[in-house]
Amino acid sequence: MHRYQAGAADRRAMLDAIGVGSVEELFASIPERLRLADLPLPVGASEDEVRREFWGYALRNVTPDCAASFMGAGVYRHTVPAVADALVQRGEFFTAYTPYQPEVSQGTLQAIFEFQTFVCQLTEQDVANASLYDGATAVVEAVLLAHRVAGARGRVVVAASLHPDTRRVLDTYCAAQGIEVTTVPWDRAGRVDREALARAVGADVCAVVVQSPNVFGVVEPLPVVAELARGCGALAIQAVAEATSLGLLVPGGRYGFDVVCGDLQAFGVPASFGGPHVGFLATKQQHVRQMPGRLVGETVDRCGRRAYVLTLATREQHIRRAKATSNICTNHGLMALYVTIVLSLLGKRGVRELALASHSLAEFVKAGVRSSAKLTLAFPDGPTYNEFLLRHDDPEGVLARLRQEGILAGVASTRLSPDLPPGILVAVTEQNTREECVRLLQALERVS
Amino acid sequence: MTGHDTRAKEGLIFERSSPGRVGYQLPRLEVPLVDPAATLGEAARGEIEDLPEVSEVDVVRHFTRLSKWNYSLDEGLYPLGSCTMKYNPRINEELARLPGLAHLHPLQPEDQVQGALALMWELEQALVAITGMARVTLQPAAGAHGELTGMLMIRKALEARGERRRVVLVPDSAHGTNPASAVFAGFEVVELASTAEGTLDMEAVRRAVAEGGVAALMATVPNTLGVFEPAIAEVAKILHDAGAFLYLDGANLNAFVGVASPGAMGADALHINLHKTFSTPHGGGGPGAGPVAVSAALEPFLPVPTVERQGDRFVLAYDRPASIGKVRGFYGNFAMLVRALAYIRSLGRDGLRSMAEGAVLAANYLRKGLEGDYHLPYRGASLHEVVFDDSRQKAFGVTNIDIAKRLLDYGFHAPTMSFPLIVHGAMMIEPTESFGVDELDAFVRAMREIAREARETPEVVKQAPVTTPVARLDEVRAARSPILRWRR
Numbered sequence: 001m002h003r004y005q006a007g008a009a010d011r012r013a014m015l016d017a018i019g020v021g022s023v024e025e026l027f028a029s030i031p032e033r034l035r036l037a038d039l040p041l042p043v044g045a046s047e048d049e050v051r052r053e054f055w056g057y058a059l060r061n062v063t064p065d066c067a068a069s070f071m072g073a074g075v076y077r078h079t080v081p082a083v084a085d086a087l088v089q090r091g092e093f094f095t096a097y098t099p100y101q102p103e104v105s106q107g108t109l110q111a112i113f114e115f116q117t118f119v120c121q122l123t124e125q126d127v128a129n130a131s132l133y134d135g136a137t138a139v140v141e142a143v144l145l146a147h148r149v150a151g152a153r154g155r156v157v158v159a160a161s162l163h164p165d166t167r168r169v170l171d172t173y174c175a176a177q178g179i180e181v182t183t184v185p186w187d188r189a190g191r192v193d194r195e196a197l198a199r200a201v202g203a204d205v206c207a208v209v210v211q212s213p214n215v216f217g218v219v220e221p222l223p224v225v226a227e228l229a230r231g232c233g234a235l236a237i238q239a240v241a242e243a244t245s246l247g248l249l250v251p252g253g254r255y256g257f258d259v260v261c262g263d264l265q266a267f268g269v270p271a272s273f274g275g276p277h278v279g280f281l282a283t284k285q286q287h288v289r290q291m292p293g294r295l296v297g298e299t300v301d302r303c304g305r306r307a308y309v310l311t312l313a314t315r316e317q318h319i320r321r322a323k324a325t326s327n328i329c330t331n332h333g334l335m336a337l338y339v340t341i342v343l344s345l346l347g348k349r350g351v352r353e354l355a356l357a358s359h360s361l362a363e364f365v366k367a368g369v370r371s372s373a374k375l376t377l378a379f380p381d382g383p384t385y386n387e388f389l390l391r392h393d394d395p396e397g398v399l400a401r402l403r404q405e406g407i408l409a410g411v412a413s414t415r416l417s418p419d420l421p422p423g424i425l426v427a428v429t430e431q432n433t434r435e436e437c438v439r440l441l442q443a444l445e446r447v448s
Numbered sequence: 449m450t451g452h453d454t455r456a457k458e459g460l461i462f463e464r465s466s467p468g469r470v471g472y473q474l475p476r477l478e479v480p481l482v483d484p485a486a487t488l489g490e491a492a493r494g495e496i497e498d499l500p501e502v503s504e505v506d507v508v509r510h511f512t513r514l515s516k517w518n519y520s521l522d523e524g525l526y527p528l529g530s531c532t533m534k535y536n537p538r539i540n541e542e543l544a545r546l547p548g549l550a551h552l553h554p555l556q557p558e559d560q561v562q563g564a565l566a567l568m569w570e571l572e573q574a575l576v577a578i579t580g581m582a583r584v585t586l587q588p589a590a591g592a593h594g595e596l597t598g599m600l601m602i603r604k605a606l607e608a609r610g611e612r613r614r615v616v617l618v619p620d621s622a623h624g625t626n627p628a629s630a631v632f633a634g635f636e637v638v639e640l641a642s643t644a645e646g647t648l649d650m651e652a653v654r655r656a657v658a659e660g661g662v663a664a665l666m667a668t669v670p671n672t673l674g675v676f677e678p679a680i681a682e683v684a685k686i687l688h689d690a691g692a693f694l695y696l697d698g699a700n701l702n703a704f705v706g707v708a709s710p711g712a713m714g715a716d717a718l719h720i721n722l723h724k725t726f727s728t729p730h731g732g733g734g735p736g737a738g739p740v741a742v743s744a745a746l747e748p749f750l751p752v753p754t755v756e757r758q759g760d761r762f763v764l765a766y767d768r769p770a771s772i773g774k775v776r777g778f779y780g781n782f783a784m785l786v787r788a789l790a791y792i793r794s795l796g797r798d799g800l801r802s803m804a805e806g807a808v809l810a811a812n813y814l815r816k817g818l819e820g821d822y823h824l825p826y827r828g829a830s831l832h833e834v835v836f837d838d839s840r841q842k843a844f845g846v847t848n849i850d851i852a853k854r855l856l857d858y859g860f861h862a863p864t865m866s867f868p869l870i871v872h873g874a875m876m877i878e879p880t881e882s883f884g885v886d887e888l889d890a891f892v893r894a895m896r897e898i899a900r901e902a903r904e905t906p907e908v909v910k911q912a913p914v915t916t917p918v919a920r921l922d923e924v925r926a927a928r929s930p931i932l933r934w935r936r
Binding site: 298331 | 461550557592593637709777783926
């Protein structure tokens with residue numbers, strides 16, 4: 001028998017108790033013509049053999065650990081406290097199910113309640129849910145929330161500086177819902193064009209969506225966006241792809257944004273080739289009953305002790321079915337726990353210090369670019385947090401040459417979308433040393 | 449008392465805060481510290497009030513204590529029906545954390561991530577073999593996301609034929625995600641009443657399809673009673689003859705891996721919960737992964753990118769003009785894909801089949817052990833799960849919820865409660881293949897003991913649980929005036 005399964009004597013005892021001669025008899029309800037003759041897969045392997053195969057996959061990859069990495073564009077490399085992974089590897093956390101039985105799930109429930117609190121603090125919103133899949137689907141859920149709240153309004157206005165992948169995902173969902181998407185271009189500073197935005201909004205618009213910092217790393221004028229959205233009765237939605245920026249930038253919540261959503265991966269979650277990361281959605285109290293996904297609330301037990309429980313479930317698919325606020329069931333709970341641990345460790349001082357260090361290093365590199373005769377910022381007038389677009393007509397060529405020097409200089413904007421200005425998105429974090437930054441600048445000078 | 453009383457509730461991390469404590473140290477900053485007011489102006493934010501100040505040791509203790517308030521699969525049977533709570537192998541955790549996999553940035557050039565792409569390609573091949581379908585997209589993040597992806601493909605396939613069909617048929621025994629996903633894919637749901645046996649009503653299916661406008665039917669195989677849909681291939685034929693599609697919910701795939709093939713059933717799309725059948729941990733609520741296998745008819749509409757093999761190279765392919773587009777960022781919950789392929793490799797063709805056998809055996813063993821004490825509303829042959837109801841205990845004023853809570857006192861997690869909706873007072877039990885007869889016997893003893901208590905001392909069951917960290921919660925209060933975050 002297999003090491004993960006019961007043994008031969010177990011099987012015999014079960015068969016005898018059931019009163020059948022063989023397991024085959026238990027499958028009698030499956031018609032013969034639906035049967036699988038043979039499973040064309042290798043036979044089972046030992047742990048050692050499996051480990052060998054997977055080391056093989058791993059060794060065929062080159063990880064950013066081997067290089068000076070300035071890659072971002074939606075996935076960022078920040079401090080990874082050993083404690084976070086050690087704690088999420090506790091079987092009590094990772095081998096538990098969604099906390100349906102609160103009396104034996106208080107650990108998970110309290111951690112989610114803490115997660116919701118952290119997200120509210122970062123975004124300056126009233127309520128946050130227990131996580132969503134990722135940043136792109138979080139933006140979709142925010143738009144669908146706005147669509148429900150704003151009744152018959154069938155149009156959403158989106159800044160062209162939204163991450164192109166997020167935009168693609170939004171397009172997929174909106175097509176199915178019959179929601180029209182209007183795009184607003186960026187201005188010379190790489191920020192949403194105010195005049196164009198003012199023209200785009202109207203009484204048929206349910207939401208205005210900007211990402212800040214946007215795909216160019218530029219901080220959007222959130223107060224202006226909030227005012228224009230409010231002016232036409234639409235919900236203002238801020239997407240956040242680089243969540244550590246919330247340690248240094250005023251979030252949309254303060255300006256009256258209805259939703260702040262995005263991905264918290266930047267708080268130390270492994271890049272893992274794109275997932276799993278951790279989507280989040282925070283909003284105002286008035287929208288709570290239109291929120292997607294799970295929510296944990298505080299209550300008391302029969303003895304009056306404080307305790308936590310999944311709540312407002314009448315929004316959800318298992319109760320409301322076709323009328324649910326979302327189809328989501330399983331979310332990204334363990335990643336939310338991971339981020340909760342990282343945020344606990346960083347705390348009041350660390351959240352800011354991490355952001356300030358990343359910003360300072362990025363400004364150091366930007367200063368080097370500005371002082372170079374050969375290098376050009378795509379948006380020199382756009383304020384940025386820790387990522388910026390370096391203008392270049394052959395970004396892939398430059399990136400390839402720098403890779404040979406052990407530098408992952410960033411992400412080609414053209415890889416994200418042919419509609420973006422050609423260049424290299426350079427992301428700098430507290431993980432980059434001064435020496436790496438200098439080396440990057442020198443290498444860029446040399447090949448430009 | 450000097451030690452920590454594990455029965456004492458740990459406060460919130462925010463309540464542990466003490467000024468000046470830190471739980472981190474960042475690398476020394478080697479460049480001038482920037483004044484954010486100068487670079488960012490009014491967009492610059494000060495320190496966030498009320499974030500906690502705690503040490504690393506505080507954090508370790510806090511979350512370790514919280515963890516002890518959870519019941520977990522590592523501790524014992526977790527018989528949630530349709531959730532397939534099977535053992536989560538530790539080797540999978542180790543492999544998913546290999547730096548050569550876990551640290552990969554999704555936008556590295558393809559020549560730097562050949563191993564990752566090869567792994568994804570291998571997983572797709574394995575899932576194609578297991579399902580007998582044409583292709584698989586690995587992108588969906590969970591089962592419901594897979595359902596949506598599949599239904600979007602069906603919508604797109606109809607559009608490609610110039611058809612606008614609006615109706616999706618969903619049996620009343622289905623998971624709630626099915627109707628919700630259909631609606632988010634832009635369809636209207638028509639619910640089909642099940643037969644007295646709890647299976648699809650063929651006459652109702654024929655009638656609904658004949659009325660026209662049907663895009664697809666979503667069915668779960670085996671259904672949520674753990675009973676195989678005997679006429680599933682006929683259903684597929686009725687749908688296909690009418691130009692409609694069959695969506696299979698693969699939540700219960702554990703029942704027949706290596707035994708039967710969704711491809712042979714005529715499925716056009718089937719999602720696979722890797723966090724159920726293929727052992728990736730449920731994580732207290734995800735992350736999961738919900739790859740979708742499709743028939744040749746839906747292949748052109750797969751989300752982009754797909755992973756393609758070109759000789760001995762692997763590429764991310766975006767050239768799929770009829771694609772539904774993208775359904776999420778990047779390419780899937782890669783770290784969960786790593787775990788699932790490791791599991792498939794560990795089990796192999798022999799282990800996968802014996803996995804399904806073991807799951808079906810265990811469910812039938814529990815059925816046998818419990819049918820003397822609990823009422824079985826549908827008596828069809830059980831595969832991997834069995835659904836009882838509380839009608840015999842109701843006579844003593846004891847409900848399925850009471851039974852669930854009492855089970856917690858006996859050291860077990862409860863079954864799935866009050867689902868499927870076609871069973872009043874349902875208790876849906878899925879043991880999986882991970883437990884020996886001794887552990888199953890202990891569960892049967894506990895359930896039978898509870899049945900006895902229900903008859904003799906029902907108040908004991910109704911007061912349960914009494915041994916858990918907290919007693920029954922006031923859920924009405926939680927919903928009436930929601931407190932969803934801590935405030936000072």
